[in-house]
Amino acid sequence: MLSYRHAFHAGNHADVLKHFVLAELLAYLNQKDKPYWYIDTHAGAGMYALTEGYATRNAEFETGIARLWDSAGLPAPLARYRTLIGAFNPAGRLAFYPGSPLLAQRMLRPDDRLRLFELHTTDAALLADNVATMGRQAQWQQADGFAGLKALLPPPTRRAVVLIDPPYEDKRDYARVTQALTEALKRFATGVYAVWYPCLTREEATALPDRLKKLPAKGWLRAELHVGAPAADGFGMHGSGMFVLNPPYTLAATLEEVLPWLTTQLQRDAGARYVLEHQGA
Numbered sequence: 572m573l574s575y576r577h578a579f580h581a582g583n584h585a586d587v588l589k590h591f592v593l594a595e596l597l598a599y600l601n602q603k604d605k606p607y608w609y610i611d612t613h614a615g616a617g618m619y620a621l622t623e624g625y626a627t628r629n630a631e632f633e634t635g636i637a638r639l640w641d642s643a644g645l646p647a648p649l650a651r652y653r654t655l656i657g658a659f660n661p662a663g664r665l666a667f668y669p670g671s672p673l674l675a676q677r678m679l680r681p682d683d684r685l686r687l688f689e690l691h692t693t694d695a696a697l698l699a700d701n702v703a704t705m706g707r708q709a710q711w712q713q714a715d716g717f718a719g720l721k722a723l724l725p726p727p728t729r730r731a732v733v734l735i736d737p738p739y740e741d742k743r744d745y746a747r748v749t750q751a752l753t754e755a756l757k758r759f760a761t762g763v764y765a766v767w768y769p770c771l772t773r774e775e776a777t778a779l780p781d782r783l784k785k786l787p788a789k790g791w792l793r794a795e796l797h798v799g800a801p802a803a804d805g806f807g808m809h810g811s812g813m814f815v816l817n818p819p820y821t822l823a824a825t826l827e828e829v830l831p832w833l834t835t836q837l838q839r840d841a842g843a844r845y846v847l848e849h850q851g852a
Contacts, residue, residue, distance in 0.1 A: 577694070577738075581619035582632030582668035584837045585811035587639065588796045589736060589767045590674055591652045591829070592813045592822070596732050596763055597678045598651075599819040606682035607730035610723055612716025612751075613737050614687040615670040616694040617701030618659070622666050632668060634798075638836050640665045646828050671734055672698065676705055685709040686723055688716030717751045725759035736767035745775040749782050752816065756787055763817050764788075770810035772801050780814055788816035790851030794826050796833055800842025812846070823849045 580586070600607050621632050639645065639653050658677060659667045669677070672687050679685065685708060689695040695713035702709045712719060720733065735751065737744040748766055755764060768779050780793050797810030815822065830845040837843070 577615045577670065578619050579628055580631050581670075582621060582637070583635040584631075584796060584798050585635075585767070585769070585808070586632075586668065587635050587652075587833065587837065588794070588811055588813060590656075590669075590671065591649065592794065592815065592826075593671060593674065593732075593734060593765060594652050594655055594678065595648065595822055595825055596765060596815070596819065597675060599821060600730060600732060600763070601678065601680065603730075605730060606680065606684070606728050607732065608684045608686060608723070608726040608728055609675045609679060610686045610720060610726075610731055610733045611671055611675070612688050612720055612733070612735045614672045614689045614698055614711065614716075616689075616697035617670045617672045618697075619668045619670065620666065621668055632665075634837065634839065636668060637665060642836065646832050648825050648829055649832065671736070672709070672711075673701060675732075675734075676702070676709065679708070681708070683708070684726075684728075685711075687711040688714050688719045690715055717747050720751055721754055721758070724755055724762070729759075729761070731759065731762045733762055733764045734767070735764065739769055739776070742773075742775050745779050748779065749786070752783070752786055756816070760788075761817060763815065763819075766814045766816075768812050768814065769808045770795060770797055770812060771808055772805040780812065783814045783816070784850070786816060788851075790818060790849070791816050792818040792822055792826075792849040793846060794830065795846035796830065796837065797842065797844045797846070798834075798837050799839040809842070818849070823847070 659669050689698050792815045795812035799809050801809045834843050834845045
């Protein structure tokens with residue numbers, strides 16, 4: 572039984588890191604006229620209200636996107652990300668936060684395409700409503716994104732950004748990420764693959780980055796934002812990471828500028844820190 576609902580966490584520190592990196596990847600591909608596909612294996616509902624419903628339960632956005640909303644002196648790349656979120660809040664008040672499908676669609680050009688998967692019944696129905704206005708540009712399925720990814724590769728454009736961000740409620744998701752990427756690289760070695768993962772004390776989470784480093788990509792980048800020290804009882808997420816295979820060569824320098832600022836702005840205690848590693852990128 573699937574129980575995870577991203578609406579409880581919309582706009583939190585993990586979303587800030589994930590969607591900032593995603594926006595940078597899409598902006599890089601936009602520099603060439605040739606179209607590309609955006610593939611999202613765990614698309615969620617697509618849009619989240621921050622003033623009512625699930626997001627207000629823990630109000631995680633207040634220690635995430637809300638800390639950037641009125642901040643002065645943002646690094647230029649973060650200012651672009653804030654402007655992107657602002658497009659979904661035209662009244663100037665932070666009331667909505669886009670999921671990755673709508674954020675991506677805002678950046679894609681008319682000839683680019685979205686291919687979206689969401690397995691949760693309720694979120695799949697909401698996703699269908701939220702992408703209905705995209706017409707032929709977007710196709711979605713209520714399906715397992717790990718399985719669906721294989722059938723889409725290689726895309727006819729031979730250019731793609733793939734986002735893989737399962738909830739990891741099922742510990743098998745860690746192994747499935749590695750397996751899905753191994754198969755994806757065999758079919759489409761030049762794709763840009765971005766994996767979101769939680770920073771937890773459990774072994775499956777701490778081992779994932781090292782396993783991803785061993786995959787046969789031309790380069791990789793690991794970026795983690797730890798907003799605090801792990802809890803003494805080992806419970807809960809103290810940060811998150813983005814691991815990118817075949818990253819743009821510009822991404823490392825951008826994150827070197829942005830991650831120190833985010834660490835200071837989003838920290839919850841003195842244990843806040845960041846990790847940035849890359850190879851061949």
